[in-house]
Structures are given as structure tokens and as C-alpha cells.
Amino acid sequence: MASKIRILIIIFLAVILETSFFPALFAGVIVPDVVLVLIILWSSRKKFEDIWLWAFFAGFFLDLAISQKIGINAISFVIISFVASFLRERFFIAQRTGAFAIALTLVVGGTILNWFLINFLTNFSMNFSWKLLVMKIASNLAVAIFMYFLIARYKRVFGISESKLIMK
Amino acid sequence: MPKKLLTSKLIKLILAIAICLALILFNPKNFFAPVRGFFFALAYPFQKTFYFSGQAMHNFSSVLFSIGDYKKENEKLIRENNELLAKLANLEDQKKENDELRRQLELSPRDKYELESSLIIGQDQRGSGSWIMIDRGRSDGIAEGMPVIVYDGILVGKISEVYEKSSKALLLSDSSSSINASDVQTSAKGILTGEYGLGLMLGMVEQTDIIKVGDDIITSGLGGLMPRGLLIGKIEQISNTPDKLFQQAVVRPKIKYSDLNVVFVIKQMK
Numbered sequence: 337m338a339s340k341i342r343i344l345i346i347i348f349l350a351v352i353l354e355t356s357f358f359p360a361l362f363a364g365v366i367v368p369d370v371v372l373v374l375i376i377l378w379s380s381r382k383k384f385e386d387i388w389l390w391a392f393f394a395g396f397f398l399d400l401a402i403s404q405k406i407g408i409n410a411i412s413f414v415i416i417s418f419v420a421s422f423l424r425e426r427f428f429i430a431q432r433t434g435a436f437a438i439a440l441t442l443v444v445g446g447t448i449l450n451w452f453l454i455n456f457l458t459n460f461s462m463n464f465s466w467k468l469l470v471m472k473i474a475s476n477l478a479v480a481i482f483m484y485f486l487i488a489r490y491k492r493v494f495g496i497s498e499s500k501l502i503m504k
Numbered sequence: 505m506p507k508k509l510l511t512s513k514l515i516k517l518i519l520a521i522a523i524c525l526a527l528i529l530f531n532p533k534n535f536f537a538p539v540r541g542f543f544f545a546l547a548y549p550f551q552k553t554f555y556f557s558g559q560a561m562h563n564f565s566s567v568l569f570s571i572g573d574y575k576k577e578n579e580k581l582i583r584e585n586n587e588l589l590a591k592l593a594n595l596e597d598q599k600k601e602n603d604e605l606r607r608q609l610e611l612s613p614r615d616k617y618e619l620e621s622s623l624i625i626g627q628d629q630r631g632s633g634s635w636i637m638i639d640r641g642r643s644d645g646i647a648e649g650m651p652v653i654v655y656d657g658i659l660v661g662k663i664s665e666v667y668e669k670s671s672k673a674l675l676l677s678d679s680s681s682s683i684n685a686s687d688v689q690t691s692a693k694g695i696l697t698g699e700y701g702l703g704l705m706l707g708m709v710e711q712t713d714i715i716k717v718g719d720d721i722i723t724s725g726l727g728g729l730m731p732r733g734l735l736i737g738k739i740e741q742i743s744n745t746p747d748k749l750f751q752q753a754v755v756r757p758k759i760k761y762s763d764l765n766v767v768f769v770i771k772q773m774k
Contacts, residue, residue: 356550356558356625356626369629402629
């Protein structure tokens with residue numbers, strides 16, 4: 337129970353970081369998707385069964401915070417966590433080295449997928465700026481690098497148990 | 505075994521997608537209003553603290569990056585100061601002229617409204633300049649549709665959602681934003697819409713109306729709670745709609761929305 341509350345608090349803080357801290361820090365120019373990166377990094381270390389509900393709640397919280405239709409970020413996060421988890425199990429699990437590069441690759445792929453899904457579900461169109469997308473990928477990668485080492489350093493805080501690969 | 509696992513996964517995925525799609529399509533906005541209200545009540549102190557911390561770090565980094573330019577900046581400021589002193593005398597005359605112009609153009613005087621000052625505590629995280637969160641809500645008398653301006657009577661958006669201690673304001677640049685506007689110089693009227701956070705577009709301007717590059721655009725006061733005379737921006741580019749029925753113009757906002765710190769909500773006319 338305690339670890340579930342801890343994960344809930346982490347998601348809540350990530351939502352606040354994404355909607356209040358980073359927009360102020362970067363003057364709203366480009367804001368990293370902290371919650372998305374967190375979900376991707378979690379998905380790259382966990383089974384889909386252990387992460388899908390958290391991905392759903394993370395998206396739900398973000399939808400609440402940015403006052404848009406409930407479900408838009410939630411659906412995107414669930415799909416991305418499925419894809420990330422699937423890729424990890426099918427292709428990457430055998431690789432003992434390069435976990436860092438794999439995680440970053442998943443972040444790049446997840447960012448692109450999220451960008452298209454959110455654009456489509458919000459505006460029902462695919463009109464967007466390539467420049468903004470590239471900047472978004474760069475900012476997400478920067479956050480992912482920091483967060484990757486943070487998670488690796490404080491595995492237990494983030495509910496990671498490497499030996500069992502389950503959400504505690 | 506792996507096949508069974510995949511099936512279980514897929515069921516969960518399909519279930520989650522189905523729930524989300526139902527939420528998106530049926531959009532039970534009012535159903536989630538209390539949940540959202542509770543979330544914002546809980547998040548409010550965090551949002552405020554995080555936003556101010558982010559802003560402080562932004563200011564600090566700006567100072568660090570510009571430290572090398574201080575000497576040049578100082579010399580420039582001294583030079584500018586001398587020039588400004590010379591211009592000060594002229595400004596007194598211009599102020600009188602400006603007041604007269606405002607009266608003639610029916611631009612809204614600043615002391616005409618009951619304003620509620622508010623700090624920004626959050627903004628669009630997709631960087632598209634669609635909305636801002638402010639630290640004033642229902643308990644401060646804020647209501648949906650109220651115009652949001654900055655210090656000089658420049659319109660930036662209107663209140664779209666109100667919570668107990670915070671509100672969401674939709675910026676003019678949001679794609680769903682639409683207000684009646686007019687050209688100060690020629691009185692041509694049109695509808696100003698947001699361009700997916702990329703800028704503003706004045707549309708539905710009749711072919712017989714005259715609009716020119718550089719003209720000022722203000723609110724026309726037609727419909728809704730929006731008063732007449734709030735400044736929006738300047739016309740940057742003019743073109744015809746594809747069907748040639750109307751003219752349209754790209755409008756450059758008077759201020760950069762991402763740089764906003766403090767805004768004022770017009771609660772009512774005095």
C-alpha cells in the first residue's frame with residue numbers, strides 16, 4: 337500500500353512539474369513531457385500488466401491538470417506503455433548491455449507516437465510543426481537521461497524490483 | 505503460455521482503450537467537474553510553488569547568461585538614459601494626444617473596469633500557447649467568459665473554466681478561441697480566431713471593407729461579455745479566403761503570451 341501511495345505521489349509531482357514548473361522555467365517555449373518519459377522508463381523495466389493501470393492514472397491526472405477531455409493522455413499513455421513493454425520483452429530483454437540506449441530509443445519513439453496521438457485526438461487533424469516535434473524530442477531526451485539515472489539510483493522509491501520485474 | 509500472456513495483455517489494452525475512447529467521445533465534462541475541482545484544490549499550493557520556483561530559476565539563468573553583456577549593457581543604458589531624458593518632454597505632449605486618441609477611438613480607459621489581478625500558476629505544457637492557469641477562482645468572483653487582459657488594456661484571452669481557487673483562461677491563440685474584432689483605423693469588422701497556438705487570424709472580413717497592414721485590431725464588443733476597445737494586436741499580412749468571398753489577415757499579438765506573469769480579469773464595468 338505504501339509503495340502504491342508513493343508511486344501516486346511521484347505521478348502527481350510529475351504532473352505538477354510538467355504543467356507548472358517547466359512551462360515557467362522555459363517560458364512556455366518547449367516543455368518536456370515529464371509524465372510520458374516517466375511512464376516510458378517504467379514500461380521499459382516492467383511488464384505491461386504491472387504498469388498499465390499506472391499509465392492510465394498518469395494520463396488521467398494529466399488530463400485533469402490541463403483541463404482537456406478526460407481520456408486523451410490516458411489512452412496515449414496506455415498504448416505507449418504497451419508498445420514499450422512489448423518491444424522490451426520481444427527484442428530487448430535478451431540484451432544485457434545497452435539498456436540506457438534502448439530506454440532513450442523508446443523515449444524517442446514514444447514521444448513521436450504520443451505527439452501524433454494527442455494531435456489527432458485533440459484536433460482530429462494531423463497538422464503540426466516538425467520544428468516543435470524535434471524540440472519536444474530533444475527536451476524529452478534531456479529529461480529521460482536525468483530520470484534514467486534517478487530511477488536507477490532510487491529503484492525502491494520508484495517501485496522497481498529488478499529481480500522480479502514487478503511493480504511493488 | 506506466451507500466447508495466453510499475450511491474450512491477457514491484449515484484453516487489458518483493449519479494455520483501457522475502450523474506457524478512454526468512451527470518455528473522449530461522450531466527454532462527460534460535468535461528471536468530472538467535482539473530481540477536477542478536488543484535484544485543483546489539492547494541486548493549487550504545489551502549482552504555485554513550482555511555478556514560482558521555475559520562474560525564479562528562469563530569471564536566474566537569464567542573469568547568468570547575460571552576465572558577460574553587462575558592461576556593454578551599462579554603456580548602452582547610460583546612452584539611452586540621456587536620450588530618454590530628452591524625449592521625456594515630448595512625451596508629455598504625446599500623452600495628451602494619446603488620451604485624446606483613446607477617447608476618439610473609444611478604446612477602453614484603464615480605470616473603467618473592476619479588475620482582479622492574478623498570478624499565472626500554470627500554462628500549456630505542449631508549448632502551443634493555448635491556455636494559462638491563474639490563481640484566482642470562484643471564491644474571488646471569477647466567472648466563465650470574463651476577459652483576461654494585461655496592464656495596458658491588452659486582451660490575452662477569456663476565462664474558460666473556473667474552480668474554487670484557480671481558473672483556466674483560454675488564450676486568443678487557442679484554436680477554439682473566437683471573438684468579434686474590428687480594425688481601429690477603418691472600422692472593418694471580422695472574427696478573430698486562434699491558429700493552433702501559432703498566431704491569430706482575423707477572418708470573415710467582407711471584401712468591401714478596407715484593412716491595411718499595420719492597422720490595430722481591437723475587440724468590437726459584439727456579443728458575450730467582451731467589452732469594446734481592448735487592444736489585440738496589429739495586422740501583419742492580408743489575403744483572400746480560398747473561395748474569395750472574404751478577406752483574412754494574420755494578426756500579430758501585441759504581447760508574447762509565453763512571457764506573461766501577471767494578468768487581470770475584468771469582472772465588470774464600473
